[in-house]
Amino acid sequence: MRAELLVLAVLALLITILTGTIPIASGASPISDLSYYAVYDPRTNCGVMEIRARINLEDLAYIEIPLNLFSEEAQLNLVNYTSSGDLLVLGVEENEKRVVALVYGTGELELLLYACDLLEELGVGAYSLEVSTEGLSSIALNVSVVLVFVGNYSVYVEAVKLEWSESKLDNFTLISFKGFGLARAALISSIELEEISPETSPEISLEHPQREVQWSVVGVVVGFIVVIGAVAAYFLVTRRRGGLVVERVDYLSDSGYRAIIRVLGDSGNKGLLQSEIVSKTGLSKSSVSRKLRRLEEEGLVTIKRSGKYNYVYLTEKGLKAYKKIVEEAAS
Template sequence: MFNMFTWKGLNPYLLLLLVLCILTGLTHVVLGTQQGIESVEYVVFYNPIEGTGILSVSITMSLTPGEIGNVDLPIKIFSDASLYFFNYTVNPPTGSLVVNYDDNSGVASLLVSNASTVTLYFTVSNLTEEASIGSYTATLDLLDYASGAVNVSVEIYLTGIYDVIIDSYPRVSGYSIQTLTNTTVIRTHDPAIYFIVLKIPVNTASPSSTQFNLLNLLFPLLLILITVVAIVIIVLRWRRTSIGRIEKVDVLNDPVSRSIIRALGEAGDAGLTQAEITNKTGIPKSSVSRRIRRLEEEGFITVARTGKYNYLRLTDKGKEAYRRIVEKK
């Protein structure tokens, strides 16, 4: 479940807090109320053709000496990307850090002490999806920062020269596209969902040609059509998975939460694993994971380990919600 669990310069107070977190099942605060965090910077170096790259996440802290910061940070901001946590740095080096990355939810939990900056490093693959030959799509989701309490910035360095089309929800203008030597750079800092389309530029016919080649006209038009179709597919996928975030769970009005509670209610005391819920509801794994986390915090469900699997079951509060959902239908 976890890619890495490690510590550096861990002092006794931080170790004691970590043990208490494990014993009590401490839940993490949502973005906007993070302790001691000022800003987050994501920097990606990625090759769309090879499908591999590196992601660094730098967190600037504002902790007083001896203060311990508890940070719960979204790492998987690119939909469907695969990440592997392989290293980190702490500044100053005398600072203490405990890192716990959950690849299922795409969230890194940090306990930080006596550090001004923490940087996490990941390998990344499948950041883009090939829509057609020479055309790639990607989705960047920064809505976790919509509260504005934490400053966020993203820089994407793509190997190669691409024509870039970007759409966003909600509409924002705080992004830029720059072309360097064999590199395309995309920068943004506004919390939104970005739908990105990359196209390898088409080489037109030589000016010395005296014959009109119909393919020179059809090929760019075909690429434009493919791009439009790709954007429509991304928008429909986004609408279908209900990307919008909510601060409080209202199980009677939130379709994803209703589906999870209905599935658990039908399963009874046997419960279900997260994978079984995903299969039964047809909801993407990332959306199920976020709702399960919030439903557990709100007291609707419990998570208990049976054998090698974690099974989810409804609490009395969850069972009451299930009855109301069934009656409402």
């Protein structure tokens, strides 16, 4: 059966080459089920991801599977692919935050990827996550994202139009999303309180055991409140960036801030992606991310979403800073 499909696919390929370009699959969703499944270690901020696409195509065509479901800093690199059923795959390549495959028939395409920087560290043992499946409705009927994190974490989620659930198994924390929408999540390390007794803890004074235990519990509670505060601050800042009071940015003396403002100003009104700023300035991704947050809090830049991408622009205040930097460089 696969030999017959291969012959038909080759004939279809020859016909499309002779008659014109191979089309990108359109019309009715070419993918019935699209799932993203990752096993991820927050401490190293890396893991592996498998993407499964259930495909039904009567004609040879290209399909595009987006990889930009997460933050702009996320890195997903294709390692390998396989197919099952009567699906023939004539080629697969990774191209600008998506995987493009030339396929024909009915079956499942499986992609294996190396994933890094899906999370942003908020503090010790605290991480944030962004998931967006809004743009997938044009290519798939059903979408799911399942993330398995190594370690026990308390999970806090804000979701728009996305169904989500959380579960724990041994030393793993699982978060799953279904549908088309947006979600922001925070993960913090779970704090386990061991039962303390005079028999198991000889350090505790028998004269004042309750006082010792009270101070121990107070210390843990205070630590927990600090982490919760970091998570609350994350959600507050993502909602109202301008409301956070921070130390003022000395952009005139810091070469990193100056470089970012300079490339944004040189770009005119079109704005830049964070990846473009990294490329143009030579700064690391993490450094650019931190500095952009500070510049946004200072009111020097603004970030606007266009489709799946976030573009960075100078504000009026940022333009004044840019002109000052240019004048200093010219003098």
